Amino acid sequence: MLKDVLQKLRLHPKDPLQIHGYQTYGTSNHLYMMGRALEDEGVDLDKTGFASAFKNAYKQFKSDELADAKLKIRLPDDRVFYAVTDKEGYFKIDKRVENLGALTNEEGWLQLELGYDDANQKRFIKNNNRFSGQMLIPSKKAEYGVISDIDDTILKTGVTSILKWRVIFNTLFTNVGNRTPFKGASSFYNKLHLGRSGTAANPMFYVSNSPWNLYHYLQAFIKHNNFPKGAILLRDFRTPFDRTPKPEKPHKQREIRNILKTYPDLQFVLIGDSGEHDADIYIEIAEEFPERIKAIYLRSVNHEKRAFRVRGLLERFEVTPALLVKDSTAALEHARDLELIK
CATH class of the missing domain: 2.60.40.10 (Immunoglobulins)
Structure with missing residues (x-):
């Protein structure tokens, strides 16, 4: 037996x-x-x-x-x-x-x-x-929620490198304690978590295209670098031989919609980067839920063509405040002007 x-x-x-x-x-x-x-x-x-x-x-x-x-x-x-x-x-x-x-x-x-x-x-x-x-379960003290990407938004990964070789190298050969967060990002996120009142306990949601296999690695990175604790939403690892039907919408898009529908009375701040498709996804979400998105922040990665494209998208976008930033200081000042933080 x-x-x-x-x-x-x-x-x-x-x-x-x-x-x-x-x-x-x-x-x-x-x-x-x-x-x-x-x-x-x-x-x-x-x-x-x-x-x-x-x-x-x-x-x-x-x-x-x-x-x-x-x-x-x-x-x-x-x-x-x-x-x-x-x-x-x-x-x-x-x-x-x-x-x-x-x-x-x-x-x-x-x-x-x-x-x-x-x-x-x-x-x-x-x-x-x-x-x-x-x-x-978001606290009753929450003023708004924060939905953030991970790769090249809070964690330096090199997602724009040729064939994404830096992502592969960092994942395979760099200990989690040696992974580098962007300067000032942890402080900015903690201020958003505490909100305008300084005691808000705003819920945090980390959404990434990384596979679930890296869940504990990313969880350890968030904790080690003093980012506020939040829900971590990754995706199943698909191999070239996977024959299961692909979802109609990309993982990140689907997760953000689910979060907004789960908390219909809560507004959100969206944070991502200019490296891949965050700008397109966030703009589409904001246009679909125009009263729900308080602000969009996109970190400018070291890739001028992509940053130029995102700047063009944001210049035509008027639904909600949206900013392409090079560092957390600019985002922090903008958030303070919007009275999102103290």
Whole structure:
């Protein structure tokens, strides 16, 4: 019996299991939790050095996921929900649940406990079968929300380099503690998080085209560099052999729309860069939701043709205040003029 279970899960008895619970977002009556069940590959982001960085990157992409795993999700008030992972190990809880707002901390975070609900799996689990998941419910003190890109917006990646070689090099060979944030970005984001009142706890949403495999790497970068904690929304990693239908809308566009529809009474600030398609996406969003976007900030990357194109787009755009900036100081001064921050 045990041999059959191990064969089905593609596990050796010594391999421990884990559950990655992602930082998601929901409302006081809507529980939305995502994560992934997989083997513990021993990724250690605290280790430094070229070899450790490469080993960590390899392990993150070499994930051995658990299909059809039965999971249990417990709320702080002991209400319990169940989920089953798909063929890639992902699970999702998306359902109406009352009185969630009463269970959050003052920043709006709801703590969930995740665990396996199968006796045969439990014998290979560390952490006493207790793993963490968190869902953000915007605080009643929130003045607005902030939706930000990650790559080349807060994290220097080199996304505009030829064949994106800098992105590949940085991801594979640079330890998270050595990744460089843009100067002043953390301070600017924290001021936006605190809002005009200085005590607002404005919700933060980090939306990136990076794959879920890099979730803990990006989560560690955000925390290490003192950016405000927020929901982290990545995408599934598609291979050239993936035959599943592609979504009709790009990932970032789809996620931003979902956030706006989830919180219809909240306005938002959008932050991105001039490197790829942020300007086009944000302009389209602002035109679709003209009363919902308070400001758009786009960081000018080191690519004059793209920056020139974005300047042209913004010159014709009049729906909401929008600014192409070279540094966080310019964005901070503009935000203060708009009375977004103190």
